[in-house]
Amino acid sequence: MQKTATPPPAPSPYRTKAEAAEYIRCSVRTLDRLDLPRIKRGGRVLFHIKSLDAAMLALESK
Numbered sequence: 001m002q003k004t005a006t007p008p009p010a011p012s013p014y015r016t017k018a019e020a021a022e023y024i025r026c027s028v029r030t031l032d033r034l035d036l037p038r039i040k041r042g043g044r045v046l047f048h049i050k051s052l053d054a055a056m057l058a059l060e061s062k
Contacts, residue, residue: 011047014039020047024056034059 017021021031037051 005061014046015049017045017047020052024052034040 017028017031020036021028024031025033034055036047036055039046040050
């Protein structure tokens with residue numbers, strides 16, 4: 001019997017503070033100052049990539 005390979009899991013659309021700061025190319029401190037949508041789960045703060053993109057586009061048009 002042949003086993004079929006399972007595909008790797010899809011990458012998560014959520015980023016930690018450090019990953020989100022790197023994604024938008026700023027420091028974590030600057031990220032904290034920006035009023036960006038975030039999700040708090042336990043002790044973790046997560047940012048959704050689509051929210052980061054939308055927030056940066058909104059800041060760009062100001």
